[in-house]
Amino acid sequence: MSRIDENTINFMDIEMIYTDFIKFMMDYVCYYLLISLSIIRDTSL
DSSP, X not given: OHHHHHHHHHHHHHHHXXXXXXXXXXXXXXXXXXXXXXXXXXXXX
């Protein structure tokens, strides 16, 4: 029984880390896109 409990806890931890990582990556990608778009706009003008 304790083995299963440990596995579920580990899975929940992994899930939380995974969701945090996805949030971080989404923020990073949005930021990078904004910067690249502004640079393209500046060079085109």
